[in-house]
Amino acid sequence: xxxxxxxxxxxxxxxxxxxxxxxxxxxxxxxxxxxxxxxxxxxxxxxxxxxxxxxxxxxxxxxxxxxxxxxxxxxxxxxxxxxxxxxxxxxxxxxxxxxxxxxxxxxxxxxxxxxxxxxxxxxxxxxxxxxxxxxxxxxxxxxxxxxxxxxxxxxxxxxxxxxxxxxxxxxxxxxxxxxxxxxxxxxxxxxxxxxxxxxxxxxxx
Numbered sequence: 001x002x003x004x005x006x007x008x009x010x011x012x013x014x015x016x017x018x019x020x021x022x023x024x025x026x027x028x029x030x031x032x033x034x035x036x037x038x039x040x041x042x043x044x045x046x047x048x049x050x051x052x053x054x055x056x057x058x059x060x061x062x063x064x065x066x067x068x069x070x071x072x073x074x075x076x077x078x079x080x081x082x083x084x085x086x087x088x089x090x091x092x093x094x095x096x097x098x099x100x101x102x103x104x105x106x107x108x109x110x111x112x113x114x115x116x117x118x119x120x121x122x123x124x125x126x127x128x129x130x131x132x133x134x135x136x137x138x139x140x141x142x143x144x145x146x147x148x149x150x151x152x153x154x155x156x157x158x159x160x161x162x163x164x165x166x167x168x169x170x171x172x173x174x175x176x177x178x179x180x181x182x183x184x185x186x187x188x189x190x191x192x193x194x195x196x197x198x199x200x201x202x203x204x205x
Contacts, residue, residue, distance in 0.1 A: 043095050046080075046088040046104035056080040056107050059183075066183045071111035079103045112178040119169070119179035126166045130159035135166060140174030 046054070056078050059068035068076035082088060084100040091105045098104060117139065126135035133148030153159030165171040169188040172179060181187050 044088045046082055046090050047107070049082060049086070049088060049104075052083075053086055054080045054082045054104060059109060061183045064180075065114045066180050066185075067111045067114060068109070074111055074113060076109050076111045077106040078109055080105050080107045113176075114180050115173060115175055115177035117173040117177060117179055119181045122166050122179065123163075126159070126163045130162055131156060135162055139166075139171070 057080075059076055059078050060070075061067065062069045062071075065071075068078075070076050081100060081102065082098040082104040084098065086104075087095065087097045088104060090096050090103070096102065096104070122135055122138060125138050129135070131148070131153030133145035133153070136142070136145035136148060148154060148158055148162075151158070153162075162171065169179065
């Protein structure tokens with residue numbers, strides 16, 4: 001019969017030393033990985049800054065069109081200034097430490113295509129000379145204007161309907177352009193849902 005080894009309980013000091021060794025190894029390796037990750041982290045682009053970390057100037061408005069002076073293809077750009085003590089890559093790709101006075105990036109804003117049709121003139125013509133079809137002639141609808149002229153604004157009913165439609169900016173210029181309206185005035189913004197519209201998932205309690 002083989003002799004059994006005598007049972008010896010683990011010494012608490014030895015177990016504690018092993019645990020300390022494991023904890024030291026984990027802390028060292030984690031610290032090295034963290035330092036490597038921090039060293040390899042890429043500098044943030046200025047256009048990716050969060051709201052409150054930059055401020056943008058108001059666009060310069062063209063007095064004739066009441067749209068930003070650099071409006072092209074329904075888009076204009078305004079200069080934005082990162083807050084002081086922010087470091088990011090500017091629009092040239094250079095890493096810069098900003099003081100609050102340097103332009104960091106250009107922000108895109110929407111603008112409209114106008115072609116000389118004034119909203120105020122269209123509403124005034126519809127109100128005072130709508131029964132003669134002057135509003136439709138002005139907006140580029142000569143057939144409807146002539147019909148309104150011959151029927152005295154469809155006996156006044158058509159003039160009233162056109163006045164409401166033009167006032168609500170539902171009826172606009174025939175060429176598809178927008179009315180000239182004060183840039184900070186009462187503009188109508190149409191919202192529509194298409195296949196490209198992002199719809200946030202609704203969460204219900």
